[in-house]
Amino acid sequence: xxxxxxxxxxxxxxxxxxxxxxxxxxxxxxxxxxxxxxxxxxxxxxxxxxxxxxxxxxxxxxxxxxxxxxxxxxxxxxxxxxxxxxxxxxxxxxxxxxxxxxxxxxxxxxxxxxxxxxxxxxxxxxxxxxxxxxxxxxxxxxxxxxxxxxxxxxxxxxxxxxxxxxxxxxxxxxxxxxxxxxxxxxxxxxxxxxxxxxxxxxxxxxxxxxxx
Numbered sequence: 001x002x003x004x005x006x007x008x009x010x011x012x013x014x015x016x017x018x019x020x021x022x023x024x025x026x027x028x029x030x031x032x033x034x035x036x037x038x039x040x041x042x043x044x045x046x047x048x049x050x051x052x053x054x055x056x057x058x059x060x061x062x063x064x065x066x067x068x069x070x071x072x073x074x075x076x077x078x079x080x081x082x083x084x085x086x087x088x089x090x091x092x093x094x095x096x097x098x099x100x101x102x103x104x105x106x107x108x109x110x111x112x113x114x115x116x117x118x119x120x121x122x123x124x125x126x127x128x129x130x131x132x133x134x135x136x137x138x139x140x141x142x143x144x145x146x147x148x149x150x151x152x153x154x155x156x157x158x159x160x161x162x163x164x165x166x167x168x169x170x171x172x173x174x175x176x177x178x179x180x181x182x183x184x185x186x187x188x189x190x191x192x193x194x195x196x197x198x199x200x201x202x203x204x205x206x207x208x209x210x211x212x
Contacts, residue, residue, distance in 0.1 A: 018046050023160035026053040027168065027199035038063075044071075048082040049163055055089050064090050069105060077117025078163075081126040084109035088130060103138070106130070121164050124152040125172070132176050132212050142179035142212070149173035167193065171202045175209050 018037070025033040034054040041047040048067075055063045067086045071079055084106045091102035110130060113123045128148035131141045153169035156162065170193055177186035190206055198206070 019049060019163035020159060020161050022046075022050055022053055023163050023165060023168070024199075026057065027160070027165070027201050029057060029201050029204075031057045045076065045079050045082075048079055048086065052082045052085050055086070059093075061093070070109070075112075075116075077113045077120040078122045080109050080113035080116060081120065081122040084113060085122075085126045085129065088126075088133075103134075119151070119155070121152060121155060121162055124148045124155075125164055125169070128152065128172060128176065132172075132179065142176045143182075146173050146176035146180055146182070149176055167196065167198065167202055171205050175205065175212065178209070179212050 018041075022034065022037055025037065031054060034050055034057065038047065038050040038054060041050055051063050051067065054060075064086060067083065067090075069087075071083060075083075087102050087106035087109060091099045091106060094102055107130075110123075110127060113120070114127065117123055125148075128145040131139070131145035131148065134140050149169050149172040152164065153166050153173060156164045156166040156169045158166050160168070170189060174186050174189045174193065177183075177189065193202070193206060
């Protein structure tokens with residue numbers, strides 16, 4: 001229990017300039033910069049973070065090569081959440097049989113992440129995305145996803161120093177609200193966001209949302 005509390009505290013702390021650089025490259029849709037950061041990654045945590053950001057921009061299978069099926073006992077909530085997200089990406093590209101197996105693995109990893117730090121930023125992000133994108137038969141719940149993203153927005157920094165910016169959290173919240181049928185709230189938040197100078201990816205998300 002003490003070890004899990006300590007890991008949760010670590011996962012909530014500001015990370016490093018590496019995390020901020022990764023978040024900014026993702027927001028700018030700069031895949032080449034992310035590839036460079038992947039080569040520079042000096043830790044398991046940094047490697048998982050860059051892969052999590054690079055894959056949705058490129059959908060290159062090689063980005064997911066070699067990801068572990070689990071983590072040792074010292075794995076943080078952030079690492080478990082990121083690995084859960086990576087296995088969810090693999091499930092989305094796999095055959096039906098493999099997709100079921102990978103999806104179950106992703107869910108188990110996310111549960112471990114939540115046990116270690118339910119309010120850790122990447123736990124909230126990955127859980128929200130999971131609730132938004134999973135099939136209805138598997139528990140899709142955009143209203144719950146919007147709640148996770150709203151909670152994330154309260155803790156995320158403006159600069160993305162912990163690897164997630166407040167703007168990103170609010171963009172995801174807007175998408176989830178719209179999917180949940182709360183069009184008025186979604187439109188209000190969208191208008192608020194569009195008064196800012198948004199990074200290209202976030203502007204694209206608002207103008208042409210991903211299929212959920």
